[in-house]
Amino acid sequence: MAQAAVQATDLEGEVVGREREVELLLAALHAGAHIVLEGPPGTGKSTLLRAVAAREHVPFIFVEGNAELTPSRLVGHFDPAQVLSRGYVPEVYVDGPLIEAMRTGGLLYIEELNRVPEETLNVLLTSMSEGEVHVPRLGSVRAAPGFKFVAAMNPYDSVGTARISGAIYDRTCRIAMGYQSPDAEDAIAQLRAPQVPEQWRAKVVELIRSSRNHPDVRVGSSVRGVIDMIKLAGTLADGRGVPVDDWHLGLDAATVALSGRVRLHESSTRTPEEIVRELYIGVFGQPPKDDDDSGEA
Numbered sequence: 001m002a003q004a005a006v007q008a009t010d011l012e013g014e015v016v017g018r019e020r021e022v023e024l025l026l027a028a029l030h031a032g033a034h035i036v037l038e039g040p041p042g043t044g045k046s047t048l049l050r051a052v053a054a055r056e057h058v059p060f061i062f063v064e065g066n067a068e069l070t071p072s073r074l075v076g077h078f079d080p081a082q083v084l085s086r087g088y089v090p091e092v093y094v095d096g097p098l099i100e101a102m103r104t105g106g107l108l109y110i111e112e113l114n115r116v117p118e119e120t121l122n123v124l125l126t127s128m129s130e131g132e133v134h135v136p137r138l139g140s141v142r143a144a145p146g147f148k149f150v151a152a153m154n155p156y157d158s159v160g161t162a163r164i165s166g167a168i169y170d171r172t173c174r175i176a177m178g179y180q181s182p183d184a185e186d187a188i189a190q191l192r193a194p195q196v197p198e199q200w201r202a203k204v205v206e207l208i209r210s211s212r213n214h215p216d217v218r219v220g221s222s223v224r225g226v227i228d229m230i231k232l233a234g235t236l237a238d239g240r241g242v243p244v245d246d247w248h249l250g251l252d253a254a255t256v257a258l259s260g261r262v263r264l265h266e267s268s269t270r271t272p273e274e275i276v277r278e279l280y281i282g283v284f285g286q287p288p289k290d291d292d293d294s295g296e297a
Helices: 002-013 019-030 045-056 071-075 080-086 097-104 118-130 166-170 182-192 198-210 223-240 247-258 272-284
Strands: 034-038 060-064 076-078 093-095 107-111 132-135 139-142 148-153 172-176 217-219
Touching (some): 019 034, 019 045, 019 172, 034 045, 045 060, 045 148, 060 097, 071 076, 071 097, 071 118, 093 097, 097 107, 097 118, 097 139, 118 132, 118 148, 118 166, 182 198, 182 223, 198 223, 198 247, 198 272
Parallel strands (some): 034 148, 034 172, 060 107, 107 148
Antiparallel strands (some): 076 093, 132 139
């Protein structure tokens, strides 16, 4: 446990606002557990695991979870051309990501676990519970020391997903990852977006966070919305020759950056653009009046 605490401290400069999650993840890995990271998109699940794998000096094998991830794509296959000339020998077997991770003692990371077909998940169950996988004509492949399975999933996404069976949860430890604090999201924006006035950037963070609490919004924007809005505003400011904190410019940047990220309830009768404008006015105020409206002489 002390070793995990030291490594958690080492990762503070690489992962922002995730001290507790880093500690829990390291403790689970060191205890020999397989792990499911649950949270909305853009909360740093992949960033966290990549940083941990790099710090631990273990191979990191990334797999995108989707309906096309069949057992053969996950496990591997014999090269058909080589089989014709050499037969089913181990030398012509092409390792899939699961076998690669097991042979190298690496971290197998599957994103969007709840999009993976059930028959593929069953293969993972065997590797987790038995530490080996039986491949027809190849034989059994034992996992090398250090092999771990880590999955990530967005529990709020219901399109194209399936319910994860209790057998998966029974063989894994679960770490929930919500959105970071305002200060952490501001720090991420400073690291990954161009420099802008501090007060304006703070309002952008406030705007993105407000999208998560609107009654018409099912899922709001992550900190990625902050980064993209700041980048868009900088580009628009250069093109228009106006300050980056211009009200109308900011609204355009917010609309482009956020309208595709906010997911509305099916019962909502409003458009994402309307919601973004409402949220923008709530943070940045009403549009400034023209100078001609200042009054009569």
